[in-house]
Amino acid sequence: MNYKKTLTFKAFKKSKYFSLKYFNYFPIYDSLLTRFRNKKIIFVEIGVFSGGSLFMWRNFFGKKAKIIGIDLNPDIKRFEKYGFDILIGDQSREDFWNKFFKKYGKVDIVLDDGGHTNYQQIKTVNSCIPNIKDGGILITEDIHTSYIKDKWYNPSKYSFINYTKKLIDDINSRYPGLKKQNFSLNKYIYSIYNFESITVFNIDRKLSKMNKEVRNNKLSINPKEFRASLSEDSFFYKIKKFFNTKTNFTYLIFLINSFKLMKFFK
Ligand SMILES: C[S@@+](CC[C@H](N)C(=O)[O-])C[C@H]1O[C@@H](n2cnc3c(N)ncnc32)[C@H](O)[C@@H]1O
Incomplete structure (x- = not known):
């Protein structure tokens, strides 16, 4: 303007x-x-x-x-x-x-x-x-x-x-x-x-005021939360497949991502 x-x-x-x-x-x-x-x-x-x-x-x-x-x-x-x-x-x-x-x-x-x-x-x-x-x-x-x-x-x-x-x-x-x-x-x-x-x-x-959750109480398909899942093209997914393990390396990925984020805070 x-x-x-x-x-x-x-x-x-x-x-x-x-x-x-x-x-x-x-x-x-x-x-x-x-x-x-x-x-x-x-x-x-x-x-x-x-x-x-x-x-x-x-x-x-x-x-x-x-x-x-x-x-x-x-x-x-x-x-x-x-x-x-x-x-x-x-x-x-x-x-x-x-x-x-x-x-x-x-x-x-x-x-x-x-x-x-x-x-x-x-x-x-x-x-x-x-x-x-x-x-x-x-x-x-x-x-x-x-x-x-x-x-x-x-x-x-x-x-x-x-x-x-x-x-x-x-x-x-x-x-x-x-x-x-x-x-x-x-x-x-x-x-x-x-x-x-x-x-x-x-x-x-x-x-x-303090916030509060509100639900519409409609039909849920009970979807799985994918937040901690690995995408199929990721390095850790390939390792997981190779070793045929159940782990999602969540904590390790959290540490690596925190390290990657450091540069945004400079
Ligand atoms: C930036 S000028 C104001 C300009 C005006 N608003 C304008 O847009 O033309 C800042 C004014 O704040 C006054 N001032 C500074 N310290 C103050 C304080 N502690 N309490 C009240 N006024 C204060 C100064 O005397 C000065 O006149």
Whole structure:
């Protein structure tokens, strides 16, 4: 999709104040956010900077949306006169978010374009996710900072991207065959999308319950499971035939395949 044709890019171009985005963000925004247009939603943007994105979101979502901007810089209060709700605070502080959600209740969308450090991004995920409505989303932007080493950012075991990988493990713990586990955010996060530089958390409490097997109880032909069988053109099948043995060499094949897979993880 040509980003220049997206609704969000058009809204971005129409904004009267400066904003900087990356071109790959616009098709992502359109695909995730179009369903919220012209609705009475609460949209929260962390990181206002020069105000350009506040106007972009107003242009895109329409007048019914409440647009809230959060920043550490008190100067952004100047945008209140345009009808935006502006809050000065630190996205990494739980007490800030407690007060925020006490005031606004659950919100539809949080877009994190704030300071982008691992600590800020992770604390924002933890504070905001329980306060997003079902069907709502949290978008964390500029997650490439997980890979950058400079005075602000630091790739580490405790990076934002590694935290999202942990949250993906948590989602998969809902499979009924695995040991039941209970992580605090797991009851809210239905799915996680990852794009280049953007991670999206889709919130839905009902869809985030432990999974359960469902059978249609129709006629079964009782098929044999071929997963551990050897195909006739394989080396081990020929050995099996030659020695006329019953073994499928399952464990040995597992070891060989694990070794072959190593190169994909480099
Ligand atoms: C990338 S800019 C935002 C750009 C804006 N969203 C746009 O698209 O035009 C990041 C902003 O986050 C603010 N910021 C940095 N750390 C923050 C924190 N801990 N809490 C809240 N805002 C923060 C900065 O003051 C800055 O204005």
